[in-house]
Amino acid sequence: MARAATTSDAFNAIAEPQRREILVLLRGGERPVTELARDLGMSQPQASKHLRVLREVGLVRARGAGKQRLYGLDARGLRPVHEWLGGFERFWSGSFDRLDEYVQDLKQARQEEPPDDDDQ
Amino acid sequence: MARAATTSDAFNAIAEPQRREILVLLRGGERPVTELARDLGMSQPQASKHLRVLREVGLVRARGAGKQRLYGLDARGLRPVHEWLGGFERFWSGSFDRLDEYVQDLKQARQEEPPDDDDQ
DNA sequence: TTGACGCATGCCGATATAGGCATATGATGA
DNA sequence: TCATCATATGCCTATATCGGCATGCGTCAA
Numbered sequence: 001m002a003r004a005a006t007t008s009d010a011f012n013a014i015a016e017p018q019r020r021e022i023l024v025l026l027r028g029g030e031r032p033v034t035e036l037a038r039d040l041g042m043s044q045p046q047a048s049k050h051l052r053v054l055r056e057v058g059l060v061r062a063r064g065a066g067k068q069r070l071y072g073l074d075a076r077g078l079r080p081v082h083e084w085l086g087g088f089e090r091f092w093s094g095s096f097d098r099l100d101e102y103v104q105d106l107k108q109a110r111q112e113e114p115p116d117d118d119d120q
Numbered sequence: 121m122a123r124a125a126t127t128s129d130a131f132n133a134i135a136e137p138q139r140r141e142i143l144v145l146l147r148g149g150e151r152p153v154t155e156l157a158r159d160l161g162m163s164q165p166q167a168s169k170h171l172r173v174l175r176e177v178g179l180v181r182a183r184g185a186g187k188q189r190l191y192g193l194d195a196r197g198l199r200p201v202h203e204w205l206g207g208f209e210r211f212w213s214g215s216f217d218r219l220d221e222y223v224q225d226l227k228q229a230r231q232e233e234p235p236d237d238d239d240q
Numbered sequence: 241t242t243g244a245c246g247c248a249t250g251c252c253g254a255t256a257t258a259g260g261c262a263t264a265t266g267a268t269g270a
Numbered sequence: 271t272c273a274t275c276a277t278a279t280g281c282c283t284a285t286a287t288c289g290g291c292a293t294g295c296g297t298c299a300a
């Protein structure tokens with residue numbers, strides 16, 4: 001198996017930096033493809049492809065406007081992602097001091113143990 | 121180019137469902153690899169590989185405990201992701217709840233102001 | 241030392257990616 | 271109708287993935 005499709009869910013769709021930039025830009029309002037491509041310094045086909053992915057996940061909607069096609073944000077699909085991350089909020093907020101203890105434990109363990117830190 | 125490495129950032133790391141499940145499990149405290157593999161119904165090598173990815177992104181820390189290796193959560197790396205998503209919160213709450221309304225707003229805005237709200 | 245256990249890693253195969261380039265499709269206006 | 275502009279799509283290459291399987295490596299107990 002390869003990696004999951006970018007169109008499988010919002011998690012995969014926003015894993016790509018350029019797609020995140022597109023979403024950020026669209027926060028300011030609808031935009032045609034060429035404008036997005038220009039502002040983000042990518043080719044028009046690439047912009048279209050990224051927009052296609054975002055469309056298939058439902059994060060973006062297209063609307064024909066004459067020769068152009070205006071893309072607009074539909075960020076509702078990001079909500080589940082945000083909520084999933086919210087489940088970890090207590091681990092980085094101050095009220096949860098257990099992390100600090102944990103980190104201390106780690107430091108101790110690391111000092112005592114030989115460097116098996118293969119981590120890059 | 122292929123897709124960005126899963127170890128490039130937290131966005132890519134959490135794009136994989138099994139890794140998300142690992143993180144959720146680790147919210148309950150440190151766990152050895154085999155236990156994670158068993159609870160999530162995956163092979164031990166797969167668990168190790170996923171944990172390696174999470175380790176390289178810094179979402180997880182390992183601590184040697186005898187024969188075992190206890191993995192613990194370090195969710196601080198998720199904070200930037202959560203914050204990025206927070207930038208879209210207003211689009212799924214309140215008046216932006218429905219895309220239709222949102223599109224209407226955009227149309228109005230565009231009619232009132234010149235559309236070349238120029239880039240950046 | 242030997243064996244058993246826990247975990248990490250290497251190799252393989254199948255797949256899907258991101259990007260570049262060329263081209264097809266669609267709408268507009270003359 | 272035809273030419274033009276705005277997008278979408280197809281083909282191609284290089285790459286990185288995820289999974290399975292086998293195996294290496296380190297730790298512990300006899």
